[in-house]
Amino acid sequence: MKHLITGAAGFIGAALSERLLSRGDEVVGADNINDYYDPALKHARLExxxxxxxxxxxxxxxxxxHATAELFDPAKGCGGNYDTVVHLAAQAGVRYSIDEPHAYADSNLTAWLNVLQGCRHGQPERVVYASSSSVYGSRDTIGAGAGEPFAETDCVTRPASFYAATKMAGELMAHSYADLFGLDVAATRFFTVYGPWGRPDMALLKFTQAIHAGEPIPLFNAGKMHRDFTYIDDIVDGLEKLVDGVGSQGPGFREYNLGNGDPMPLGDLVSAIEKALGKPAKRNLLPMQAGDVPYTYADISKARRELGFEPKTLLDDGVARFVDWWLGYTGVSAPQRRAA
Structure with missing residues (x-):
């Protein structure tokens, strides 16, 4: 099989590319390698x-x-004729969208439109679009200690950030192209993806770096946050099923939550890092930030039923693997692990 994966230098894009390459598939990876975070990490993934x-x-x-059209042109270097197109390229980050909204309009709307145009003419067997749990917006209360799970049938008309608005708009764009041009499109709503080679702007890497250095970590909403932390390998499992056509019923649009289905307090993430590093964290409790939400919780019953999706990685295990990777990647001294 031949795949076009946009955002191939990114966290999820590189992981999916490696999974498909390791089983013998052909991958064309596209990325602009912007400087939202250190491009050195993107180049290391590409290596x-x-x-x-x-x-x-x-x-x-x-x-x-024009650049996007060339990726799909059979007469150009990439040769087009993709079995699947997985669109993971995007301007990431909820808070950055408040200050730099035009970057999100360009990367998350215009770029996606250009890819959809390429799919319209190239007619790949399947198209996968990376959406986000951010489309669900904010829920008022956690309630019952765990909160109500976010289901694909929920109303998603009140995004809490412009980033979320662009992701929801992307789903609507995909829906229209699926109907108009007979495309088979699946949108994946990712829930707090973490693991080795993860993004530096995410809490896990920022907290790990700060705790190792003995610096305080910022805990917004006084640390009263819950996240549905989902390990990268589990996310790639779900994406691989979609690439292979699992759950497909031909042309049309469908969406799936890809999460762990088990939201954890932010304090559990901090504790897992402390255990992996063998060092205590210094906590700086802060107010809620604009555009953020107090909790996320994936209802993954649809993905289980239609894709056979089943996340397997416990938070402590996933964080320990991340810390081991981070220590090796940065070359800092290894910790004295705390006993479990």
Missing amino acids: RLAAYPAFRFERSELADP
Whole structure:
């Protein structure tokens, strides 16, 4: 099989690319390698992928319609004719969207439109679009200690950030192209993905770095946050099923929550890092931030039923694997692990 994966230098894009390459598939990876976070991490991910002969990288600005059209052109270097297109490229980050909304319009709307146009003409067997749990917005209370799970049937018309609004708009765009041009499109609503090679702007890496350095970590909403932390390998399991056509009924649009289905207090994440590093955290309790939500909770019953999706990784195990990767990647001294 031949796949186009946009955002291939990103966290999820690189992990999915490696999974598909390792089973013998061909991957064309596209990315503009922007500087939202240190491009060195993106280049390091690409170096791992370059070890596979079936990987081809194209540095491409997807917001440019001509550059995107070339990725789909059978007469150009990539050759087009993809079995699947997985669109993971996006401007990430909820809080950054408050200050730089135009970056989100370009990367999350215009670029996606250009990819959809390429799919319209190239007609891949399947298209996968990376959405986000952010589309669900904020829930008023956690209630009953765990909160109500977010289901694909929930109303998603009140996004709490512009980032979330662009992701919801992307789903609507995909729905229209699926109906108009006979595309098979699946949207994946990711819930707090973490693991080795993760993004530096995410809490796990920021907290790990700060705790190791003996610096305080910021806990917004006084730390009273719950997140449905989902390990990267479990996310890739779900994406691989979609790439392979599991759950497909032909042309049309469908959406899936890909999460752990078990929201954890933010304090549990901090405790897991403390255990993995063997060092206590210094906590700085702060007010809620604009655009943030107090909890996320994935109802994954649809993904279980239609895809056979079943997350397997416990938070302590996933965090320990991340810390081991981070220590090796940064070259800092290994910790004296605390006893369980």
